[in-house]
Amino acid sequence: MSDLGQTSAGIVPDLGALPGRVVRAGDDGYDAARRSWNHLFSHRPAALVYPQSTPDVVAAVSWARNAGVPLRVRSGGHCLEGWSTLDDGLVIDVSELVSVTIDAENHTATVGAGVSQAAAVAALGAAGFAAPTGTEGSVGLAGATLGGGFGLLTRAFGMACDNLLSVEIVVASGAEAGAGAEAITVDSDHHGELLRALRGAGNGSFGVVTALTFAVHPLARVASVTATWPGLTALAEVFDVWQRTAPFADERLTSQLEIDRQSVVLFAVLASGDEREALRMLEPLLAIGSPHVVTTDAPWAQTYAGFQIPTGDEPANWTFRSQFVTEPLPPEAIDIIGSFLASAPTEGCNYFTNAFGGVVSESEPRGGSAFAHRDALFYAEPGAGWGVRGGVAALDDPLTPVCLAWVAAFAAALKPYGNGAYPNVPNVGADSWARDYWGPDLARLSAVKRAYDPADVFRFEQSVPQSA
Numbered sequence: 001m002s003d004l005g006q007t008s009a010g011i012v013p014d015l016g017a018l019p020g021r022v023v024r025a026g027d028d029g030y031d032a033a034r035r036s037w038n039h040l041f042s043h044r045p046a047a048l049v050y051p052q053s054t055p056d057v058v059a060a061v062s063w064a065r066n067a068g069v070p071l072r073v074r075s076g077g078h079c080l081e082g083w084s085t086l087d088d089g090l091v092i093d094v095s096e097l098v099s100v101t102i103d104a105e106n107h108t109a110t111v112g113a114g115v116s117q118a119a120a121v122a123a124l125g126a127a128g129f130a131a132p133t134g135t136e137g138s139v140g141l142a143g144a145t146l147g148g149g150f151g152l153l154t155r156a157f158g159m160a161c162d163n164l165l166s167v168e169i170v171v172a173s174g175a176e177a178g179a180g181a182e183a184i185t186v187d188s189d190h191h192g193e194l195l196r197a198l199r200g201a202g203n204g205s206f207g208v209v210t211a212l213t214f215a216v217h218p219l220a221r222v223a224s225v226t227a228t229w230p231g232l233t234a235l236a237e238v239f240d241v242w243q244r245t246a247p248f249a250d251e252r253l254t255s256q257l258e259i260d261r262q263s264v265v266l267f268a269v270l271a272s273g274d275e276r277e278a279l280r281m282l283e284p285l286l287a288i289g290s291p292h293v294v295t296t297d298a299p300w301a302q303t304y305a306g307f308q309i310p311t312g313d314e315p316a317n318w319t320f321r322s323q324f325v326t327e328p329l330p331p332e333a334i335d336i337i338g339s340f341l342a343s344a345p346t347e348g349c350n351y352f353t354n355a356f357g358g359v360v361s362e363s364e365p366r367g368g369s370a371f372a373h374r375d376a377l378f379y380a381e382p383g384a385g386w387g388v389r390g391g392v393a394a395l396d397d398p399l400t401p402v403c404l405a406w407v408a409a410f411a412a413a414l415k416p417y418g419n420g421a422y423p424n425v426p427n428v429g430a431d432s433w434a435r436d437y438w439g440p441d442l443a444r445l446s447a448v449k450r451a452y453d454p455a456d457v458f459r460f461e462q463s464v465p466q467s468a
Contacts, residue, residue, distance in 0.1 A: 015047055018063055019056040021096070023048045033093075034085060036074070037138065039316040039387065040394045041082025045072075048091040054183050054210045057092065057170045061181035061208060064090050065172065065457060072460060073204045075113055076140025080320055081426050083460040084204065092208055095140070102127045102216070108165060110213040113142040118308065125301025130219035130271075132157045135256070137308045142209050146202030147424035148371045150379065152269040153219075153300070155254040155358025161199035162365045163215045169198070171207035175454035183210070188367040197448040197464070200370035201438055203423065205464040206452050219271060222300045223278040227266040227291040234289045235264050235338050236331065241284050242266070242353075243328050247377040251358030253281050260350040261341050266291075269303065315348045315385030317394045319404055321411035322425035323418030324356075324376035333417045340382065340410045345402045348385030351410075353378045372439035373420050380418070381425055382410040426462055433462055443468040 097112035118137025149160025
């Protein structure tokens with residue numbers, strides 16, 4: 001008997017009818033397959049299907065609809081609240097769709113929805129190109145892009161979603177029970193409203209994306225600067241100078257701050273510039289105290305690889321909250337940051353920021369986007385990591401309630417100073433989460449949801465609602 005149980009019609013779905021590679025509950029490798037990057041959440045899907053092509057995805061969605069089985073979509077497995085998997089349903093995991101095709105003449109690249117950010121950066125770099133991505137390489141490029149996507153090239157080239165030109169996506173066919181699915185190609189001339197929605201609100205709400213085509217940018221080398229101030233003594237001055245300079249710097253320069261209980265660290269990348277130029281731009285910051293400064297001049301792909309931490313070395317469990325900041329934080333807010341970090345329960349607790357401005361604030365892509373925070377000075381998130389991969393389960397770890405409470409209190413203390421949130425870093429429990437993510441665009445997104453997913457097949461805890 002199938003672990004999926006019986007449908008409302010009393011018929012047991014035939015798992016053997018699923019296309020692609022299928023891992024069922026009870027199979028060897030099931031426990032590894034069901035586990036996502038964040039071990040804080042643990043689900044037991046009845047099956048996971050790994051399509052090998054877009055027709056496989058069409059068949060998998062059609063199978064789930066005909067069987068009356070709930071489904072979720074997964075790529076890199078980094079959905080921070082575990083919403084890319086579920087208990088007892090079907091996970092459609094597109095991580096084996098990993099093709100990369102680069103059109104050097106037209107400055108475009110088409111990638112499969114399973115390509116990680118690290119793999120995309122490496123492939124583009126080998127061809128002399130770059131595209132804006134998030135900083136963590138193991139995250140899926142599709143997921144990062146469909147929620148917005150920003151990192152250390154963002155001020156130079158815009159959001160990842162701004163560079164999204166077209167999408168191949170499998171959508172539900174009709175609203176009637178048992179209806180199937182179809183693949184469509186979406187661009188600014190075809191299904192333009194859906195493309196706009198996918199640029200910032202597209203993670204799992206409208207269908208299963210199988211391929212994405214991006215505008216890419218020639219980029220030979222970058223200069224990078226990493227500056228470290230030990231302890232938290234310099235935090236107030238460094239943070240205030242950073243927030244008043246980083247969003248207004250030369251648009252080729254993007255920088256981040258990562259602050260924990262042991263140090264304040266600045267990461268900065270200057271696209272198409274040298275180390276001396278980068279140091280000159282950062283002089284107001286680097287003049288504070290006596291930071292340890294490291295510079296590099298290298299191809300972007302090499303620099304990006306240097307930022308990566310092996311997944312096995314990362315904490316097993318994570319919790320985050322997100323906010324965008326549109327006005328400089330006053331001294332009392334910066335004091336809140338310092339106070340919480342000084343009392344952080346683990347070394348994995350931190351406060352992270354990414355500067356905006358530059359190209360992000362200057363223009364939207366042709367056809368627009370659902371990304372609602374172009375006026376932000378910077379993005380920010382308090383987060384906590386704890387536990388060892390392969391160690392005690394999160395539910396049994398005494399640090400779990402401590403870390404969850406610490407992040408919740410930290411986020412609540414900073415809430416008066418923020419303006420909006422980021423769907424890729426969900427704010428669980430927020431009453432206004434949809435407005436926080438998409439602002440006045442919510443009604444327009446709901447109309448797209450009704451048009452392309454009238455039966456609400458692609459739903460999860462914070463999917464785009466059918467009514468605003």
